[in-house]
Amino acid sequence: MGEMGNIAAIRAAMEKEQYMLKCQYAINIVEAKCKIIDEQLGMKYGREIMRSISKRIKTPESIYAKLVRKNLDVNFKTACEKLNDLIGVRVVCLFLDDVYEIARMLKQQKDVRVIKEKDYIAVPKKNGYMSLHLIIEIPICFDEKCEKKKVEIQLRTAAMDCWSVLDYQLCYKKTMADASGVMEKLKKHSETIASMDREMLAIRNEIERI
């Protein structure tokens, strides 16, 4: 079975057993939690906290590519077991410190089990990528039973979010030899981004002190 057949098989599996609706159920819950946190922090600090909350269910094409890249069996069952980002929620904040406070507030919730946490802000990926990743598990209940659903939550600042667009654009050309010069610049640019975030934070702190 070639690439096309594999993708079609994954798509077919996703159309069964209300998979999409169950993902949407989990997204609904995570989004509701984020909005409550947004309002709580917004009232605590008297300013805007989250710039946007976006979400996606990983496409068959993208699942296929990731299974191949990770050298895993190419089928939907493996994807459900091994991939942590079939359901993704991205929270873009304005300020660096909010990223950590939101993460803390998500992690302490009673129905949330934290599976993994990766702080790519403290230690960026080697291409310069920065974000805080939480893999959590939450229960969704339907029929007579509940099911655990894993959700990857990416928390980042708006500046980091800008950077990631360039990275995304580059990744389709990465194999080319002469990308190396650009990759270096992109890495450097991520440092500009980091210092911009620190500057934002410093100015905000000063405004708050007035």
Next chain:
Amino acid sequence: MGEMGNIAAIRAAMEKEQYMLKCQYAINIVEAKCKIIDEQLGMKYGREIMRSISKRIKTPESIYAKLVRKNLDVNFKTACEKLNDLIGVRVVCLFLDDVYEIARMLKQQKDVRVIKEKDYIAVPKKNGYMSLHLIIEIPICFDEKCEKKKVEIQLRTAAMDCWSVLDYQLCYKKTMADASGVMEKLKKHSETIASMDREMLAIRNEIERI
């Protein structure tokens, strides 16, 4: 404190402690459950099940009116304790039997506690009103704790839904003496509606047998 002041006080209380977002959270969950049921039954029977799912959070004006009507203390705390329909979800089905199957599927869910069930289809209200009402309680989790939220789910057919519009229109004029003639007709009309639903069902069953 007059009516205006009471309503303003209720509104102020509703703006605190993420009340609206928590209601929205509960609505998200109930809606996700309904959509899964809709797809499950849709696949089981190979036809459309729900015509629409609508939801509302009771307004301060409407809370006030209901507290007064029920002779309860007029404040938001009492409303939260005594009123079961602060959060309302309405599911309009096409066929009468679906109403009961959906109710059964909602009631059996692990995180759903049924507080009350009123079958105004088997025994319509004396004005002719028909619907199946479920009051359920579901947990929503945020911060370190979970909270129980009551939700009233009204299940009815599209024909019953039409009827209710006339009733709603009449209710603003109910006090007038000569409404009595109309009320009689409306009651009668609800019987037409009921027989129409039976006819719908009979034709559908025949189509399915072909």
Next chain:
Amino acid sequence: MGEMGNIAAIRAAMEKEQYMLKCQYAINIVEAKCKIIDEQLGMKYGREIMRSISKRIKTPESIYAKLVRKNLDVNFKTACEKLNDLIGVRVVCLFLDDVYEIARMLKQQKDVRVIKEKDYIAVPKKNGYMSLHLIIEIPICFDEKCEKKKVEIQLRTAAMDCWSVLDYQLCYKKTMADASGVMEKLKKHSETIASMDREMLAIRNEIERI
């Protein structure tokens, strides 16, 4: 080129030249017009007018089926020229007289050109189908030019809308010999629906007179 190839070719054509976005543009305008009418009539009569406004862009599968059924060349260009319902908006009203008043208000608008009007309420289709169909043309502007877009607007009561679900369900079985008995019943049922609408209207008029 078989059915699959034809459908794929139609789908490919629909993905070009912002076809979907231009349809959405036209839908946005028609929906905005309907909402204004809804509010205008709602204020005029002090009651609910439209129960729902729904819209759809015809799918490649459905375009293909209609071209075949109408014995037309099976390609997207022909579809754009000959089919009037590539863009569809359905307005479901509560009362029969509102259907006609809304139609009148749509037809008089300066940027609306009426291409066709079919009153399947006055003269139902022979299977019993009732609705008022308007095919209108409106301009949408982008780039340096404007383009005319045809939109089919179906206006009907909620009761007629219920009926159409049964009809839709039957239409997949229509070829079977023994459907004839059911078709007869469905036709009969549409008369029940029509009389139910008249009853609704009569009761409403009486309520208004109180």
Next chain:
Amino acid sequence: MGEMGNIAAIRAAMEKEQYMLKCQYAINIVEAKCKIIDEQLGMKYGREIMRSISKRIKTPESIYAKLVRKNLDVNFKTACEKLNDLIGVRVVCLFLDDVYEIARMLKQQKDVRVIKEKDYIAVPKKNGYMSLHLIIEIPICFDEKCEKKKVEIQLRTAAMDCWSVLDYQLCYKKTMADASGVMEKLKKHSETIASMDREMLAIRNEIERI
């Protein structure tokens, strides 16, 4: 009539004659235009163009504040005549050059009349604010007549959008004497932002050349 009375009077005027729905109508059209441009440029360049399109109808409170600040008569009629931003659409792009190409594509449209254009990117406001502002006028048709609606379109990069949040936060404290130090820093920060945008653009151009 004090501030509260003035605001209430503006709100009352806004609830008449389908004002909100007509604003929404204009927003629908501008949003449809922006989405078509987004897809056109996205296909032309093979990358993401717009990060977000947001829109708002100016609130009574905000209309009141602006009329006072501009020393205008405080009533809704004056607001409609003199204020250009009662309806606002904000387009956030990823790259600086896209801002200008989008503006050019909007301005050339047949039903768009450009009333005013202010390039606060070429010449930032003295506090450092950067954005390209277009005030346009488009016709919306309903009833038998059309009406011209002014819409302010703000075009900016994501980086500029970050900056504006700090500015917004500061503006509520602007009167305080010691804000001056912060204002200086904010102005300086806007230069960081501008150079960050140039860096983004340079890296993107390099990626495209690979």
